[in-house]
Amino acid sequence: MRMSACDTPPRAAMRLRMFFVVSFAWAYHETPRYEHHDPVTSELLLCDQCPPGTAVERHCTSDSVTVCSPCPERRFAEQWHWGESCQHCTPVCKERQFVKRECNATHNRLCECVPGYHLSVEFCVPHSVCPPGYGVSALGTSDSDTVCEKCPRGFFSRVASASGPCVPHRNCSQLGMKTRNPGTATQDTVCDREPTIDCTRKHTDCHADITLCEEAMFQFLLSPPLASVDLLLESLPGRKVDKKSVEPLKKKCSPEQQALYLLRLWREQNKDQGKLYSIIQGLNHCERKVSRCAGLKNVTLEDLLVLMDSLPGEKVSEEAVRALALSCPTHRHVAQLLHLWKSQNTGRDLAKALNHSVRQLRSRNAPKTLLRAIKRISRVITASTHRPYEKILTGALRDASCFKTKPYND
């Protein structure tokens, strides 16, 4: 149960008031006082209190001030007070607690529950585990339990866990597939193997089948001699993609499109595989960086036309650029234009094309924000996709194909 600031209980309010009185006194170097009846004269006196770390040894009299003495070992006084003894320090920490801070004259010993436990009515108890269908919205601490939330629509949690949050369902349409079973609070969405990519259609809508980072990273696989989809299919490392899932594309799509689709399925299937995981993490990282690129938020149609002109190879038609500017959200415009360009220039390297574009934009005095955005995308694409992973993947492919062609009588 949480308490809001509005219903502070009276005891806390009192403590708060005391705190102010004390700090007020400190701030003005004024010693707080207390009333004391002198037992000899019966006079009512106003004595000085003793500071933290000490206790009253002798109350004041009409002609002497209060005498304070330091707290003995294993005793403490946290506040100004007029008691004749200091409080005892907590002697030992409880089971499953460790000493967070030792006792000294001004502070009691502080005990804290060991990791994985929290204090509940005086005892350290293990953090609760959120059942399947619930995710962790706040991790347990030494004094608070795990906070679970029911997975909201679009999210799931398959296992009972004290640390796992609800994670989003996979989005089949983004993977170019149909949904077979929609996800629930405890299960991920199941996609059909049947792809929905329509390679005969011009990609003028906002649905990019392949992201820029994937294009760039997989680029080198699509240049000869690796352009064969069947070879790719057989030699990709990790979990194999089912041959049948690419079959429906064979009639309609170019080998490049098939290969990109295949790589996308492969990526999805190998999300959790050791070495490949780092490639895929790199891709995700790259995509986040591209999508967060600040300059992309407010490019104008004019900017898009300038950018289109600066790209090498076959140009995207002005009509298509206008169409995408009308149908896509602004922050997607640049990525979508590059995607369109890529689908018309399948053989070209996106990283090189962006370098070319940057040089062109610079020589034509293009708007600074546009130039900066393209430079940044170019850097992200070059740095985080293409180069670092090229070696790993080509290595894996080469090994696999070598192995395949090795004669058995060796």
Ligand SMILES: *[C@@H]1O[C@H](CO)[C@@H](O)[C@H](O)[C@H]1NC(C)=O
């Ligand atoms: C006692 O412990 C507190 C908290 O660790 C520290 O701030 C304070 O300086 C200590 N006092 C002495 C006298 O060591």
Ligand SMILES: *[C@@H]1O[C@H](CO)[C@@H](O)[C@H](O)[C@H]1NC(C)=O
């Ligand atoms: C999947 O992604 C598409 C495009 O990004 C979006 O329009 C659609 O709502 C998403 N579907 C689900 C089930 O989240």
Ligand SMILES: *[C@@H]1O[C@H](CO)[C@@H](O)[C@H](O)[C@H]1NC(C)=O
């Ligand atoms: C984009 O927006 C930022 C801040 O909102 C602004 O400083 C910048 O000039 C804008 N760029 C263009 C090309 O409109």
Ligand SMILES: *[C@@H]1O[C@H](CO)[C@@H](O)[C@H](O)[C@H]1NC(C)=O
């Ligand atoms: C693009 O240009 C940068 C620096 O100008 C260079 O380091 C990088 O290798 C170039 N990338 C390609 C693919 O040509």
